[in-house]
Amino acid sequence: MTSLDPALALPFLPDAVIFDMDGLMLDSERAINACMAQAARELGHALPDTLWLQMIGGGDGLCRRLVAGQIGEAAADALLAHSEALYDAVADAGIDHRPGIVELLELLVARGIPRAVATSTRRPLAMRKLRAAGLLPYFDAVCTSSDVPRPKPAPDVYLLAASTLGVDPARCLVLEDSPTGVRAALAAGMTPVQVPDLLEPDAETQALGHRIVASLEQAQRLLEARLAL
Known part of the structure; x- marks a missing residue:
């Protein structure tokens, strides 16, 4: 694609970006x-x-x-x-990165936009994976299933990430690959962008009305378009 559908344009410049881990940042x-x-x-x-x-x-x-x-x-x-x-x-x-993740994180660091991980993985394994993949230094907070009472699709881990960063959930952009994670982000009152990996969004997932892009590169272009305004 050479251009993105204008309907996908982000409605606001996020105060923080919260990342899923498996299937979104890591090819895990x-x-x-x-x-x-x-x-x-x-x-x-x-x-x-x-x-x-x-x-x-x-x-x-x-x-x-x-x-x-x-x-x-x-x-x-x-x-x-x-x-x-x-x-x-x-x-x-060390699990391979998903294409485009480092470039996207570098952009957010350069712009001073806070970043957190919100993953269904338990904390010890999540930290090991992020550290081995060289991604841990990019994040201001890492929130895991070990830290909350309910896993995704409950919003708990996303709400914890926003609270840890000190950001209003409504001002958070979420990047997710799975329908379960998208539902968690929506339940938290956040704005998700889905970057599907192994699971293509079915009709039920598409009906949630969130933004769906083909790659992290396209997700970055959405951010860059909002940054340029």
């Missing part, structure tokens, strides 16, 4: 899915690939419920523990 959804599938195979479970896609954007509780619904609670616990061990090694090696 593919890595997570691969570890889940490998763990299932090694433990002798024939599970559909569509099951891993249903977990995108959710917390640990959702993942466990989905797997337990297929193979029972005890087997689910064993599978998830094995998958976590596999994924820990991947995370510690």
Whole structure:
């Protein structure tokens, strides 16, 4: 695309930008899915690939419920523990960035716009992943599922991020890849821009009425257009 639909234009210059992590900044959804599938195979479970896609954007509780619904609670616990061990090694090696994330963060730093992470990942793993990927220094705050009572699509982690930054939620721009995260941002009263990764927005997601762009580069162009006003 050479230009963006004017209807996508941001309604305000945000006082802060809050980022999801997995699938938005880090190419981790593919890595997570691969570890889940490998763990299932090694433990002798024939599970559909569509099951891993249903977990995108959710917390640990959702993942466990989905797997337990297929193979029972005890087997689910064993599978998830094995998958976590596999994924820990991947995370510690440093997960690849999604294209455009560093350029976008550099723009926000240069403009003095505060930045936070709001992720469904638990704090210890989130910090390890951000540090290994070299992204941690870009953020003023990191808020995780460990820090709130309810995971996305509840708004808790986004509201915590706004509070930590000292910014009105209504003045926050959110970047998300998943429908679950978009719903959390909307519930927090924020303005989400969705950058889909593995899950393309279905009709129900599109009906939420938020902005959807094809890449982080396009999300950056939305910001640059507002900065130029």
